[in-house]
Amino acid sequence: MRDLPDLAPLIDHALLDPHQGQEAVLRCCDEARHFGFAGVCLASRWLPDARERLGPSGGRGPRLISVVGFPFGAVPAAVKLAEAEWAAAAGAEELDVVPDFGALADGDSRSFCNDLAPIVELGLPVKVILEVGRLEPAALELAVEASIDVGAALLKTGSGFGPAATVQQVQRLRDLARGRAAIKASGGITTLEQALDLVEAGASRLGTSRGVALIQALRQGESGNP
Numbered sequence: 206m207r208d209l210p211d212l213a214p215l216i217d218h219a220l221l222d223p224h225q226g227q228e229a230v231l232r233c234c235d236e237a238r239h240f241g242f243a244g245v246c247l248a249s250r251w252l253p254d255a256r257e258r259l260g261p262s263g264g265r266g267p268r269l270i271s272v273v274g275f276p277f278g279a280v281p282a283a284v285k286l287a288e289a290e291w292a293a294a295a296g297a298e299e300l301d302v303v304p305d306f307g308a309l310a311d312g313d314s315r316s317f318c319n320d321l322a323p324i325v326e327l328g329l330p331v332k333v334i335l336e337v338g339r340l341e342p343a344a345l346e347l348a349v350e351a352s353i354d355v356g357a358a359l360l361k362t363g364s365g366f367g368p369a370a371t372v373q374q375v376q377r378l379r380d381l382a383r384g385r386a387a388i389k390a391s392g393g394i395t396t397l398e399q400a401l402d403l404v405e406a407g408a409s410r411l412g413t414s415r416g417v418a419l420i421q422a423l424r425q426g427e428s429g430n431p
Contacts, residue, residue, distance in 0.1 A: 209426050212400055215409065216416040217270055217389070219246040221365060227254055234258040237267040240420050244268040246301060246412060248275065249292045256296035263298075271297040273324065276364040278303030278334075282320045289324040300324060301332045301361060301389075301412075304352070309344050317351045325356040332359035332389050332410075337378060338368030349381040359410065361389040369393025372406040379407035397422040 218237040220229060230251045237245045238259065247255055249271045259266055271292035274285040282305070289300055302324055308316035325331045333352040337345060352360060360378045362370040370390040378388045390403040391412030400411055400419050413419065 209401070209423055210404060212404070212411070212423055213241040213416075213420055214243055215404065215411050216240075216242045216419070217244045217246045217391075217410055217412045218242045218267070218416045219365070219391070219412050219414045220251075221246065221248060221272065221275070221414070223248070227251070230254055231258050234267070236417050240417065242267050242416055243410060244270045244299060246270040246272065248272060249288055249295070249297075252292055252295035252297055262296050268298040269296055270299040270301055271295075272301045272303070272334075274303040275301075275334075276303060276366045278306055278320075282316075282323070285320065286323050289327060293327050293329055297329065299330045299332065300327075301334055303334045303364065304348065306336070309340075309348055312347070314347055314351050317348070318355050321352065321357065322355040330358040331356070332361045333357045334361045334364050334391075335378070336364065336367045337362045337374040338371070345377070346381055349378065349386075353382065353385045357386055359387045359389045361391050361412065362408075363392040365392040365412065365414075367392065370399075370403060370408075372402050375403055375406040375408045394419075397426065 220233040234245055234255050244267050273289045305317050305320040335348050362374045370392045375390050387409045388407050389410035390408035394413040395415050
């Protein structure tokens with residue numbers, strides 16, 4: 206019988222659908238606190254509401270995570286930095302940042318790094334969102350090395366607006382990172398089997414809007430229910 210790890214501390218409970226409003230944001234915060242999720246991942250627009258709902262930063266509850274430059278990263282570096290600074294001031298405790306894929310396409314590692322480095326220097330853990338399913342091997346290797354060079358804490362498989370996270374993507378990031386950064390799998394994680402496979406492959410965080418359903422399925426499995 207397959208071992209069933211405690212997934213809740215690995216889940217970043219995400220609400221990134223731009224058509225959802227405050228009620229959904231507050232419910233997301235309440236669910237994350239109730240189930241003991243690692244964090245709540247939101248667009249920066251909702252950070253003040255979420256910070257008030259979750260209480261002061263630095264507590265034992267879910268960490269407040271803001272996406273930055275989401276979902277495409279195609280904004281000037283100064284604009285991206287301004288959003289990151291605003292998010293930090295609004296109480297974000299982690300930042301999931303979309304890098305400059307245009308620079309990556311040009312093989313311009315300097316611009317790619319210059320886009321990320323000032324954000325990392327703010328002092329919050331940064332996860333770099335790499336659309337692994339869309340990058341050629343050479344571009345992915347460059348992105349991983351550049352992200353680690355500037356101090357990224359985690360490498361993230363995708364934004365959730367591209368291909369779903371796969372075991373192969375996690376394994377590829379793990380192999381390229383060589384222990385220098387952790388891995389977050391994100392995008393299309395809808396079943397318990399997927400989540401368990403991704404964790405076994407090396408993901409230490411899971412970004413998903415289906416966290417509640419995953420934990421419910423996990424508890425059913427632990428109780429031996431069909």
